[in-house]
Structure formats: structure tokens, C-alpha cells
Amino acid sequence: MRELTVVKKSGRRAPFDRDKLQRSVEIALRKRSVAADRIERMVNGIVRQLESQGDADISTDRIGELVMEGLKGLDDVAYVRFASVYRNSGKRAIFNAIVGELEAAPDDAAKAAAKPKKSLAEPR
Numbered sequence: 001m002r003e004l005t006v007v008k009k010s011g012r013r014a015p016f017d018r019d020k021l022q023r024s025v026e027i028a029l030r031k032r033s034v035a036a037d038r039i040e041r042m043v044n045g046i047v048r049q050l051e052s053q054g055d056a057d058i059s060t061d062r063i064g065e066l067v068m069e070g071l072k073g074l075d076d077v078a079y080v081r082f083a084s085v086y087r088n089s090g091k092r093a094i095f096n097a098i099v100g101e102l103e104a105a106p107d108d109a110a111k112a113a114a115k116p117k118k119s120l121a122e123p124r
Contacts, residue, residue, distance in 0.1 A: 004050055005057050016058065018047055025067060028082040032075050042070040 004016035
């Protein structure tokens with residue numbers, strides 16, 4: 001495993017800490033019914049993506065975007081929780097934009113339910 005360095009917004013640098021990433025994801029998913037193995041796979045996937053990029057320096061923005069992308073696929077509530085803290089959404093407009101992102105990308109079940117069904121009586 002290659003040593004990764006996190007470059008914070010202030011410019012300060014710190015070693016990448018997988019456990020800190022795991023804790024952040026678990027906090028967002030607190031009291032949500034997501035299986036531990038799915039959380040572990042998501043965190044492992046993020047770490048693999050970070051390790052496979054060309055540079056050993058990674059920005060906190062890159063980590064945050066990967067976490068949001070992963071949470072969006074796992075649990076909408078956890079995604080909103082994380083995004084509202086990550087994007088510092090004390091402002092209602094920003095929070096509404098985060099929720100709007102979810103509404104703009106309905107899940108597959110909603111897409112299937114919205115699809116018009118053919119009647120047996122209709123000609124083919």
C-alpha cells in the first residue's frame with residue numbers, strides 16, 4: 001500500500017487515515033439500516049480509488065466527493081447528512097440544493113414505476 005497524504009483546505013498536510021474515513025461514513029449512516037459489509041465495501045472502494053490515482057497527495061475535496069458518491073448509492077438520508085456537513089450547509093438554499101440533487105436522480109424502482117405500462121388491449 002502506498003502512503004497517501006491528505007492536503008487540507010488550510011494547506012496543512014496529514015497522513016491518510018482509513019479509520020477516520022470509516023468513522024465519518026459510519027456517523028453519516030448512524031441509525032440507518034445499511035449492512036456492515038456494504039459499508040466496508042464502500043470504504044474499501046474509496047481507498048482503492050485514492051490509491052490508484054497518480055498522485056500520493058489527495059485533497060479533502062476529493063475524499064469528500066468520493067464519500068458523497070458512495071453514500072448516494074447506499075442511503076439518501078446518510079448522503080444528505082454527510083453532504084450538509086461537508087458542504088457546510090447551514091444555509092437553507094444549499095441544503096435544498098443537496099436534496100434537489102436526490103430528487104433529480106430518482107432510483108431505478110421509481111423510474112420503473114413511472115414507466116407507462118402497456119395494456120393487453122392495446123394493438124402492438
